[in-house]
Amino acid sequence: MRLIFTLFFVLTSMGCSKLSAQIAVYEKFDAFEKAVLKEDDNTYVVNFWATWCAPCIKELPYFEQLHKDNPKVKVILVSLDSRKDLEKKLIPFVAKKQLTAEVILLSDKDYNAWLNKIDDSWSGAIPATLIISGKRKLFAEREFENFTELNNYVNAFINHN
Amino acid sequence: MKFLPLLILFFSSLFLGETTESNGYQPGDKATDFKLKSVDGKMYSMADYKDAKGFIVVFTCNTCPFAIKYEDRINAIAKKYKSKGYVLLAINPNDPEAQPADTFELMQEKAKEKGFVFPYLVDEGQKIYPQYGATKTPHVFLLDKNLIVKYIGAIDDNSDDASAVKEKYLENAIRALDNGTEPSPATTKAIGCSIKTKKKA
Numbered sequence: 001m002r003l004i005f006t007l008f009f010v011l012t013s014m015g016c017s018k019l020s021a022q023i024a025v026y027e028k029f030d031a032f033e034k035a036v037l038k039e040d041d042n043t044y045v046v047n048f049w050a051t052w053c054a055p056c057i058k059e060l061p062y063f064e065q066l067h068k069d070n071p072k073v074k075v076i077l078v079s080l081d082s083r084k085d086l087e088k089k090l091i092p093f094v095a096k097k098q099l100t101a102e103v104i105l106l107s108d109k110d111y112n113a114w115l116n117k118i119d120d121s122w123s124g125a126i127p128a129t130l131i132i133s134g135k136r137k138l139f140a141e142r143e144f145e146n147f148t149e150l151n152n153y154v155n156a157f158i159n160h161n
Numbered sequence: 162m163k164f165l166p167l168l169i170l171f172f173s174s175l176f177l178g179e180t181t182e183s184n185g186y187q188p189g190d191k192a193t194d195f196k197l198k199s200v201d202g203k204m205y206s207m208a209d210y211k212d213a214k215g216f217i218v219v220f221t222c223n224t225c226p227f228a229i230k231y232e233d234r235i236n237a238i239a240k241k242y243k244s245k246g247y248v249l250l251a252i253n254p255n256d257p258e259a260q261p262a263d264t265f266e267l268m269q270e271k272a273k274e275k276g277f278v279f280p281y282l283v284d285e286g287q288k289i290y291p292q293y294g295a296t297k298t299p300h301v302f303l304l305d306k307n308l309i310v311k312y313i314g315a316i317d318d319n320s321d322d323a324s325a326v327k328e329k330y331l332e333n334a335i336r337a338l339d340n341g342t343e344p345s346p347a348t349t350k351a352i353g354c355s356i357k358t359k360k361k362a
Binding site: 050052053055080082084109110111112113115116122123124125126127141143145 | 225226296297300314315318319320321328330346349350351352353354355356360
């Protein structure tokens with residue numbers, strides 16, 4: 001199976017500061033799994049979303065804030081947009097929303113082959129969020145109403161170590 | 162990713178209050194019939210189709226990009242299997258107050274514009290989709306003539322490109338049902354838009 005891994009760098013000057021959106025693209029789940037879903041000492045909060053998903057877009061700022069405010073976690077925003085929408089939709093969206101958390105495009109359309117590898121309980125609706133810390137994980141197909149709710153949820157996971 | 166099942170079990174038990182997992186049908190369960198209004202203003206029930214060999218119940222909506230990508234495929238399947246005795250009924254499960262693009266009038270427009278050959282029903286009061294366990298659009302349930310669930314899941318394995326489809330899950334399942342065998346796979350998964358409900362206070 002061919003593994004395709006491409007990096008897109010978008011460097012935009014924003015006054016004096018530089019906004020850098022770097023979107024790694026995975027067309028196959030296996031490559032994504034290997035590179036992104038790491039079982040190391042970090043706690044990863046992996047949010048599955050898409051630019052076409054209204055409830056996802058609504059909660060993205062909470063994940064962005066989590067990325068900025070909670071040093072205990074690494075936030076990864078996994079877009080499930082189509083590969084063809086990368087330049088037209090995803091990159092402009094990330095720039096417009098000024099997302100600084102890591103954004104990844106997972107464009108593997110063979111959902112039936114990989115959704116269960118994230119979690120058996122995932123029906124395929126998004127948003128959905130996976131937290132990983134070493135061998136521990138917590139998955140939920142759910143939305144978060146505000147930052148506090150998300151932050152408490154993540155901290156509860158961390159504090160159960 | 163190989164996680165310790167026991168730890169997961171232990172941990173998820175701590176979060177039971179947080180999960181939103183719904184209890185819907187599994188293959189083998191008997192599905193409930195319904196009486197829902199279609200875009201033509203008439204009420205439809207599966208009981209109306211005395212000679213049907215089976216029912217293809219598709220939860221779908223007007224605006225979800227995945228639902229839109231599948232509109233033509235759903236219409237084609239409805240046409241193709243109508244003559245073989247299988248009735249396709251589409252149900253829009255979204256609350257139009259939560260998703261204003263899914264009002265009855267806009268459903269009528271959609272059905273007209275796309276030339277839907279199947280009833281496009283309103284899940285008035287959102288009573289039917291939770292019983293089925295639909296969580297997203299599109300979400301398909303194939304039932305036999307006795308309303309026993311035979312297949313749940315996706316239409317095929319490529320939402321983006323109908324010409325690149327390798328596995329036509331739904332059509333394979335209908336064929337299996339028609340041949341008197343059990344569909345395999347009996348369930349599949351795909352990404353879709355969550356069903357829109359009003360926020361509970």
